[in-house]
Structures are given as structure tokens and as C-alpha cells.
Amino acid sequence: MINWLSLAEAPVPEGGLFDFDATLPLMAIQVVILTFILNKLFFQPVGKVVEEREGFVTTSHKDAKERMAQVQRLEEDLKARLQEARQEAQAVITAAEDEVATLHKAALAEAKASAMKLREEARADIEAQRSAADAALTDESRRLADLIIQRLVAV
């Protein structure tokens, strides 16, 4: 028994706090063996489970993110389409309104034109009748004048 540092023991013949012996290498071997056993029984299986779960969580998270992105894309698509449809409807309405307006204008113009024509015709008619009447009146008055003259002459 070699006591390398026999500081704390004087009364006991052997032993002591700093009593190095074969306990040291055997304890070291024991710990190395324990390392291998724990690696097989603890670190590898638990590590596998934990890393599998971490992988699962990561892929699920990625999956969910992708789906979220897809949903957002679809939503934007939908919004764009809605916008488009709205614009189309607006265009249709405007076109219809324009058409109505032009039709209205055309009809109005036509009606005005026909009315004008009628008035024009009536005026021409009136004019013709008046001139005819004028002529007849002139003729009549001339005949009457002639008659008067003849009578007077005859008297």
C-alpha cells in the first residue's frame, strides 16, 4: 500500500483519504463500459426518437407553411377574378347605358326630323294654297274689274 499523500491520516495504519490503489483503473474501466452501455441503451434510442420527432415537426411545419402559401395564392387569385368580374360587369353596364343613350338620341333626332318635315310640308302646303288662293283672288278681281269696265263702257 503506497500512500502518496498521507495528509489526513495518521492514526490508521493503512487507508486514508488519498489512498490510491487498483480502484482507480478499475473505476475508469467501469465508467468506459458504462459509457458504451448508456450509448446503446440511452443516447442512441432516445436520440432517435427525439430527432425523428424534430424531423416530423419540421416537415409538418414546412407542409403547413406551404399550404398556407397555397391558400394565400388561391385567395389572391379569387380576389383578382372577382375584381375582373366586377370590372366586366361595370363595362357591360356602361356599354348598355351608352347604347341606350345613343338609341335615345337617334330616336329623338328621327322624331325631330320627321316633325320638322311635317311642319315643312304643311308650310309648303299652306304657301301653295295661299298662292293659289292669291292667284284665284287676283283672277277673280281682274274679271270683276273687267266686268265693271265693260258695264261702264256699255252704259
Added chain:
Amino acid sequence: MLLQTLLPLAEALPASDAEPMVEETHGLEIGQHFYWHLGQLDLHGQIFLSSWILIGALLTIVVVGTRRMGRKPGGLQNLLEFLWDYIRNLSRDQIGEAAYRDWMPFIGTLFLFIFFCNWGGALVPWRLVRLPSGELGAPTGDINTTVALALLVSLAYFYAGLSRKGLRYFEYYVEPTPIMLPFKIVEDFTKPLSLSFRLFGNIMADELTVSVLVLLLPLFVPLPMMFLGLFTSAIQALIFATLAAYYIGEAVHEEHA
């Protein structure tokens, strides 16, 4: 020297009680060992006995906890996964992303073994078992165990550095300047020395304090010291494992990584 002054006092006190109920005053058994003889070799039997019991407890927890593991952890699996995660973070922080996987089982075994030894030494009522000589206690309260662990750490970091960097490992001794060479060489000796003596001193001193207090005032008074002992025990396990990981990390560290 303090011990020698304490010993007679401790032995004298319960005797002066003169209570015949106490069948045998146990006294403080410092530096007494329960020797086993293996051929020419002497072994500290009490260290092996208690370490086998504690390793058995550790392995039982591990085996029971890993029997039915699922994606959704429950019961012991939770505890084991927590420990695993804790050890992984510890070794990853100290060793680095590149090499921590190789050394995680070693660091984890050091942590778990020391933690179980420390807490087992404090929590298991070893006194119920009488040995012919010496007494059962924390295996880490014996200098042989702590030196064995510290030397394993030394071997581990040398092996880690040499296997990862080859002879370039010795560049570490002259970095950043060759002036560091003697200090780095001295460090190779002080590292295992400080590792082993820190652990041994803390555990042994804690056991000693508690047993002295128990001898002097058996009821309630030693309790705060026992709680403090549990605290330091856990801290010592953490310190040992962290330093071991740090030394290995230092050895495998690449300057340009």
C-alpha cells in the same frame, strides 16, 4: 489536521451522553476503507458496492424509460428526453456543431454517473448497511473515482484532438504565440488535477460536514446543510461535465472553421 482535532471530539461527544440505548457510537470514519483483495491488488470495496447500486438504479431508469417510446412522450420518457436534450445542449454549446455527436455519450455518461453518485451518496440511507470497515457513501467522495474520471477526460481530449487534427493538434500549444507553450503544457497537468480535486473535495467535504453535524446535533440542524449538499452535488456534476466538454471542444476547435 482539523480532522484530527475533530475526531476525538466527535467520538467523545456521544459517549458523554451516557445513553445506553446507543449500542455503538459510530464515530467519523474518515479514510477507512473496506478492502477487497484481487490477487496482488487492493480495491476499495465500498466504492464499488455503492457505485454498482447507483449504476443499477441509473440503468433501471434508462431501461424502463426507453421500453415503450413513442412520438408523444409520457412518464419516464419525458424525463429521459429532458436529460438527453440537456446533455445535447451542454455538449453542443461546448464542443461545437461539428464534433459534439461523437462525444455526447461520454459527456452524458460523466454527467449522469457523477450526478447519480453525488445524489445517491446524499439521499440513500447507506448507514443501514454495516460494513466490517469503512462505510458506503458517494463513490465520488473517493479520490480514486474522481482521478479515474479526470484521467478519462484527459485521455478523451487528447484522443479527440489527435484523431480530428492529427499532429496539427499540437499547434494548439503554440497558439496564439509560442510563449504560451509552457503554460499550455502545465495546463495538461492542472486540468485533471483541478477536475478531480474539485469534485472529490466538494463531495467529501459535504459528507464530512453533514456527518459531523449529525454527530453533534442529530435533529433538524443538519438539514439545511444536507440541502446545500444536494445543491452543490448537482452543480459539481454539471461543472465536471461542462469542463470535460469544454476541454474536448478546445482540442477539436478549428481556427478557420
